[in-house]
Amino acid sequence: MITIHGSSVSPFVRKTLVCLKEKGISYELNGISPFPPPAAHLAISPLGKIPAMTDGDLSIPDSAAICGYLEKRFPAQPLYPSDDGEYGRALWYHIWADNELPKATAALFFNRVAVKMMKREPDQAVIDKIIAKVQPPIFDYLEAEIGDKTYLAGDAFSIADIAITCQFVQMLYAGETLPAASHPNIARYITNHMQRASFKTLINSDPFIKVP
Numbered sequence: 739m740i741t742i743h744g745s746s747v748s749p750f751v752r753k754t755l756v757c758l759k760e761k762g763i764s765y766e767l768n769g770i771s772p773f774p775p776p777a778a779h780l781a782i783s784p785l786g787k788i789p790a791m792t793d794g795d796l797s798i799p800d801s802a803a804i805c806g807y808l809e810k811r812f813p814a815q816p817l818y819p820s821d822d823g824e825y826g827r828a829l830w831y832h833i834w835a836d837n838e839l840p841k842a843t844a845a846l847f848f849n850r851v852a853v854k855m856m857k858r859e860p861d862q863a864v865i866d867k868i869i870a871k872v873q874p875p876i877f878d879y880l881e882a883e884i885g886d887k888t889y890l891a892g893d894a895f896s897i898a899d900i901a902i903t904c905q906f907v908q909m910l911y912a913g914e915t916l917p918a919a920s921h922p923n924i925a926r927y928i929t930n931h932m933q934r935a936s937f938k939t940l941i942n943s944d945p946f947i948k949v950p
């Protein structure tokens with residue numbers, strides 16, 4: 739049995755759970771927080787972060803590594819494009835979604851919600867700066883990349899769409915709305931993917947927003 743160790747509220751944990759649901763693989767979620775992680779978690783996640791995955795004796799930390807493993811182990815219902823070029827593009831969007839996009843999206847969840855879990859007060863100046871200065875160039879890039887597409891890499895739903903949608907869900911969990919007026923392609927694209935059964939089930943199980 740595959741076990742994902744982490745909280746469903748994390749965008750990186752969500753990415754692995756969406757992959758499992760899309761592939762129809764049953765799993766267990768070992769609900770742990772990384773703030774701080776239980777001591778035993780360090781044995782499977784040396785950086786102390788979530789998610790980590792165990793599959794029998796095998797342990798793999800990091801959502802990107804986990805998703806790559808799941809694709810290889812369960813190749814039916816592929817989530818990575820078969821075309822070489824589209825595969826490379828999907829990897830790029832995945833890396834961008836994990837490293838750059840969170841500065842404009844998940845950072846709002848961290849600074850508004852997670853800080854309170856850590857018994858600290860949100861810093862409004864930091865939040866204002868994310869919205870006014872950090873978001874625009876990041877959203878502008880994505881808006882142009884999406885254009886009128888449904889899927890970012892190739893002609894099917896892929897890890898690129900999963901990784902990007904996960905980060906916007908986190909922004910919505912922070913009380914924001916999608917930028918429909920300034921970035922309509924992003925709003926249409928994210929709204930569409932949040933309607934997938936995988937995303938909808940996970941989002942509606944968390945205590946923040948509901949997808950009708």
Ligand SMILES: N[C@@H](CCC(=O)N[C@@H](CS)C(=O)NCC(=O)O)C(=O)O
Binds near residue numbers: 772800
């Ligand atoms: N690159 C990692 C990032 C994971 C990550 O940053 N997870 C956050 C929770 S959303 C975490 O565990 N933070 C705890 C920490 O940084 O100490 C992945 O994709 O799994």
